[in-house]
Amino acid sequence: MKPPGFSQLLLDWYASGHRDLPWRRTTDPYRIWVSEIMLQQTRAQAVIPYYERFLQRFPSLESLAEAAEPDVLAVWSGLGYYSRARNLRRAAQRMMAAGGFPREYAELRELPGIGEYTAAAIGSIAFGLPHAVLDGNVLRVVARVENDAADIGAAGTRERFRAVAQAWLDRKWPGPFNQALMELGATVCLPRNPLCLVCPVAAQCRARQEGTADQLPVKLRKTEPVRMDGVLLVVRSRGRVLLRQRAADSGRMAGFWDLPSPEHLPHARLGRRLGEIRHTITRHHYTLAVRRAAARGAGPGFAWFAPARLAAIPLSTTARKALTVAGIRC
Numbered sequence: 001m002k003p004p005g006f007s008q009l010l011l012d013w014y015a016s017g018h019r020d021l022p023w024r025r026t027t028d029p030y031r032i033w034v035s036e037i038m039l040q041q042t043r044a045q046a047v048i049p050y051y052e053r054f055l056q057r058f059p060s061l062e063s064l065a066e067a068a069e070p071d072v073l074a075v076w077s078g079l080g081y082y083s084r085a086r087n088l089r090r091a092a093q094r095m096m097a098a099g100g101f102p103r104e105y106a107e108l109r110e111l112p113g114i115g116e117y118t119a120a121a122i123g124s125i126a127f128g129l130p131h132a133v134l135d136g137n138v139l140r141v142v143a144r145v146e147n148d149a150a151d152i153g154a155a156g157t158r159e160r161f162r163a164v165a166q167a168w169l170d171r172k173w174p175g176p177f178n179q180a181l182m183e184l185g186a187t188v189c190l191p192r193n194p195l196c197l198v199c200p201v202a203a204q205c206r207a208r209q210e211g212t213a214d215q216l217p218v219k220l221r222k223t224e225p226v227r228m229d230g231v232l233l234v235v236r237s238r239g240r241v242l243l244r245q246r247a248a249d250s251g252r253m254a255g256f257w258d259l260p261s262p263e264h265l266p267h268a269r270l271g272r273r274l275g276e277i278r279h280t281i282t283r284h285h286y287t288l289a290v291r292r293a294a295a296r297g298a299g300p301g302f303a304w305f306a307p308a309r310l311a312a313i314p315l316s317t318t319a320r321k322a323l324t325v326a327g328i329r330c
Contacts, residue, residue: 003145003204007170007177013200014180019044019187022051024179029101029126030061036121037084037113044186050079061101065092070255073314080281080317082253087113103127116162124174132165133178134158137185143217144189147206152217226284232259232277232318233268233293234326240304241328242295243319259319260295260302268295277321290322 018024021044023035034054038047057075058064064072069089076085091111095101102108108119116134123129132138139152142161150157170177188195196208207213235242243257244264262268271292279286305313310323310330323330 003201006145006168006201006204009200009204010180010184011170011173011176014176014183018180018183022048027126029103029122031055032126033101033118033122034088036118037088038079040084040118041081042079047079050076061092061095064089065096070314073255074312077256077313077315078317078320082256082314084113105129105131121178124178126175128174130169130171130174132162132169132174133182134162134165135182135185137182137189138165140191140217141181141185141189144194144207144213145201145205147210147212147216149212149216149218151220153219153222223283228284228286229288230286231261231289231291232322233261233265233270233291233295234259234274234322234328235265235268235293235295235298237304240306241310241323242298242302243305243315244298244302246316247301253316256314256316257303257305257319258316259322260298265293265295265298268293275325277318277325279318279321286318288318288322290325292326 021035023032026032035047035051038051038054054075058067058072067089069086072085072089073082076082079085091113094111102111105119105123108114108122109116114122120129120131120133123131124133139158139161142148142164143150143152146164148157148161150160152158152161165181168177168181184199184201188199192214194213196202196205196213199205199208202208205213207216242260244260246253246256246258248254260268262270271294274290274292276287276289279288307328307330310328315330320330
């Protein structure tokens with residue numbers, strides 16, 4: 001059941017002021033789509049420069065559909081979760097073949113890389129479709145307003161919370177409502193130390209009434225993090241740096257360029273240690289030492305690159321971090 005006045009309180013609060021994010025200044029479904037894909041697994045402030053750079057390079061659905069995959073990956077490089085970029089290009093090609101951007105929720109769901117949340121976000125913001133979004137921020141708001149301590153990692157809980165968000169939805173203003181609900185979770189209903197005193201719906205929040213807000217939402221840990229160590233080699237010659245390209249059939253980051261490790265260059269002469277980098281992919285936590293090295297005859301799959309060319313190729317995030325440690329701008 002929707003708390004009395006909940007939707008209007010939230011909409012009034014959002015209208016009175018919110019973060020000025022570039023994708024909120026448009027109703028263009030292409031730009032909204034690009035932003036929503038980038039925002040998957042990534043903070044808004046980290047997305048902004050990538051979003052602006054991506055749209056400068058690919059300002060339209062047509063330009064993205066016609067782009068070569070390495071060019072798309074190069075612009076995306078550093079943002080991570082690169083299947084998102086591949087799916088963007090594939091979806092753009094499919095939309096161009098079908099005659100343009102779909103305007104129905106079911107059609108949006110059929111596109112590569114678009115799940116229930118993304119289809120609801122695009123559909124409500126660009127086309128006014130009455131579908132509630134459910135992301136991490138919304139899950140937290142629902143758990144607290146309802147004072148529900150169920151495990152949000154469980155599929156059943158998520159479906160129940162989705163139904164709650166759908167019941168809350170202002171069907172006249174679904175786009176602004178969804179954005180307001182996500183904004184509330186991102187800026188007020190914080191994971192730690194929620195700002196209950198300035199929350200526009202504090203009077204409707206059962207967790208605040210019961211003093212349980214800091215304990216919600218509940219997500220039971222199912223897997224322990226995996227910690228891994230390794231070494232990346234910085235091999236230079238005539239101002240260029242040696243990189244290794246991942247095979248086309250490799251499961252993750254196929255076609256990306258990486259710094260080699262000692263097992264890739266078994267005859268390399270290792271030099272001094274330059275430092276180390278840390279990198280996390282889902283539950284895998286990497287600590288990678290960065291060392292200078294000298295090598296000849298690297299063989300197939302390797303190539304030399306001048307630093308000025310690095311921005312134009314799909315370069316892995318670990319390589320980018322390690323080259324920065326080595327004093328090489330990319």
